[in-house]
Amino acid sequence: xxxxxxxxxxxxxxxxxxxxxxxxxxxxxxxxxxxxxxxxxxxxxxxxxxxxxxxxxxxxxxxxxxxxxxxxxxxxxxxxxxxxxxxxxxxxxxxxxxxxxxxxxxxxxxxxxxxxxxxxxxxxxxxxxxxxxxxxxxxxxxxxxxxxxxxxxxxxxxxxxxxxxxxxxxxxxxxxxxxxxxxxxxxxxxxxxxxxxxxxxxxxxxxxxxxxxxxxxxxxxxxxxxxxxxxxxxxxxxxxxxxxxxxxxxxxxxxxxxxxxxxxxxxxxxxxxxxxxxxxxxxxxxxxxxxxxxxxxxxxxxxxxxxxxxxxxxxxxxxxxxxxxxxxxxxxxxxxxxxxxxxxxxxxxxxxxxxxxxxxx
Numbered sequence: 399x400x401x402x403x404x405x406x407x408x409x410x411x412x413x414x415x416x417x418x419x420x421x422x423x424x425x426x427x428x429x430x431x432x433x434x435x436x437x438x439x440x441x442x443x444x445x446x447x448x449x450x451x452x453x454x455x456x457x458x459x460x461x462x463x464x465x466x467x468x469x470x471x472x473x474x475x476x477x478x479x480x481x482x483x484x485x486x487x488x489x490x491x492x493x494x495x496x497x498x499x500x501x502x503x504x505x506x507x508x509x510x511x512x513x514x515x516x517x518x519x520x521x522x523x524x525x526x527x528x529x530x531x532x533x534x535x536x537x538x539x540x541x542x543x544x545x546x547x548x549x550x551x552x553x554x555x556x557x558x559x560x561x562x563x564x565x566x567x568x569x570x571x572x573x574x575x576x577x578x579x580x581x582x583x584x585x586x587x588x589x590x591x592x593x594x595x596x597x598x599x600x601x602x603x604x605x606x607x608x609x610x611x612x613x614x615x616x617x618x619x620x621x622x623x624x625x626x627x628x629x630x631x632x633x634x635x636x637x638x639x640x641x642x643x644x645x646x647x648x649x650x651x652x653x654x655x656x657x658x659x660x661x662x663x664x665x666x667x668x669x670x671x672x673x674x675x676x677x678x679x680x681x682x683x684x685x686x687x688x689x690x691x692x693x694x695x696x697x698x699x700x701x702x703x704x705x706x707x708x709x710x711x712x713x714x715x716x717x718x719x720x721x722x723x724x725x726x727x728x729x730x731x732x733x734x735x736x737x738x739x740x741x742x743x744x745x746x747x748x749x750x751x752x753x754x755x756x757x758x759x
């Protein structure tokens with residue numbers, strides 16, 4: 399989100415109303431998927447699109463879009479796998495590179511090469527032999543910091559993974575559960591990429607000793623626990639460091655009321671892990687033609703141009719526009735951690751199991 403990243407959830411935390419909610423979050427009603435005029439998108443909670451952009455798709459395609467939001471990306475993927483024989487919808491959006499192999503190995507998607515796929519930047523493409531998923535957006539999972547806290551305490555904000563285990567940052571960081579949350583898993587993979595197969599567990603032992611707090615998902619971490627977010631300020635949160643996204647600072651500016659002249663939060667660029675989010679046609683979709691049309695829309699230029707200021711992610715289509723306001727407050731990490739998808743597939747489950755035993759017990 400994805401990060402996801404994400405304007406809809408962030409706006410809730412800021413106490414604002416963003417773009418219209420298209421369906422009740424987490425609804426289990428999938429009856430409309432059998433209606434050939436309705437196409438249902440299942441997503442994590444951070445889905446957002448401009449009303450006029452969606453309306454133009456609905457007008458030109460003849461389909462009405464219904465959106466079912468199912469929590470954090472990790473939770474949404476797990477639920478989609480459990481319900482794959484009788485899916486809630488036709489298209490799933492929000493599986494990222496940290497969870498992609500789980501979705502593919504469980505047969506979540508059927509092949510479809512979306513129109514416009516040839517214009518997707520090659521480095522973001524995946525499953526190119528079977529075309530079961532289509533890249534939609536990219537972003538960086540990074541530690542964010544509350545500028546005011548560090549100014550008040552005359553403390554330099556952390557900038558690297560190594561910094562986070564220093565005594566001066568004890569009890570300051572909140573992160574998400576790697577077994578249930580996409581950014582939480584991305585942060586874990588970032589440490590594995592940084593310290594290697596043999597070093598990441600020692601790092602987490604030190605991070606735990608330094609008082610890291612773990613919560614279930616991004617919304618809780620960012621909007622309830624992080625003192626730098628508008629939601630955190632309202633709740634008088636006490637953690638000035640949070641695992642979020644490099645694109646979170648511009649959301650704080652754009653949705654701020656009053657709108658600040660500079661972002662109140664910053665990004666520790668040495669803690670970033672690059673994320674790519676995908677969408678796919680669900681294997682047992684009731685409206686496959688509608689689902690194909692929706693996937694074509696998600697990689698179209700109108701939707702790709704629309705994403706940055708709605709979901710606070712970068713487009714993957716060549717030539718898509720990124721607003722200057724987004725770039726100014728949410729620059730991409732110059733040297734994020736990355737990991738080969740095959741390595742993620744080979745080690746993710748064992749790493750999460752080891753992490754759970756090490757950090758949560």
